[in-house]
Amino acid sequence: MRAVDLSSVTWRKSSYSNPDGGNCLEVSDDLLTTVRWRKSSHSNPDGGECLEVCDSLPSAVPVRDSKAPDGPVLLFAARPWASFVAAVGDGAFR
Incomplete structure (x- = not known):
């Protein structure tokens, strides 16, 4: 398994966290700005x-619309994503 260096990532407390200090969730707005994106080979070449x-x-596996690189990102667990891509390749959704 590859390791991800999170030492330069900025974290903040989520606005959905408990204001009393318990049940806090920290999120990073810049984690995905440091990764290398590639266009899917199944994308429209035009x-x-x-x-x-x-x-x-x-x-x-983060996934985004190339026309909106600053827009929302869907994040999938790697194994289910691999299964989905394999199923698409096998024509399971035709």
Whole structure:
């Protein structure tokens, strides 16, 4: 398993955390700004409907719309993502 260096990531307490100090969740807004994105080989070659993925994280696969790189990111666990991609390749959704 690959390791991810989180030493330069900035963390903040989530606004959904308990204000009394318990049950706190910390999130990073800049974690995915340091990863290398690539366009999916299944994306439209004409520039529209493009999907970008990052496969350099050890246990997660971030996915985003290439037309909105600062927009929302979907984060999938690596194993279910691999199963999904294999199923797409096998034509399971046709």
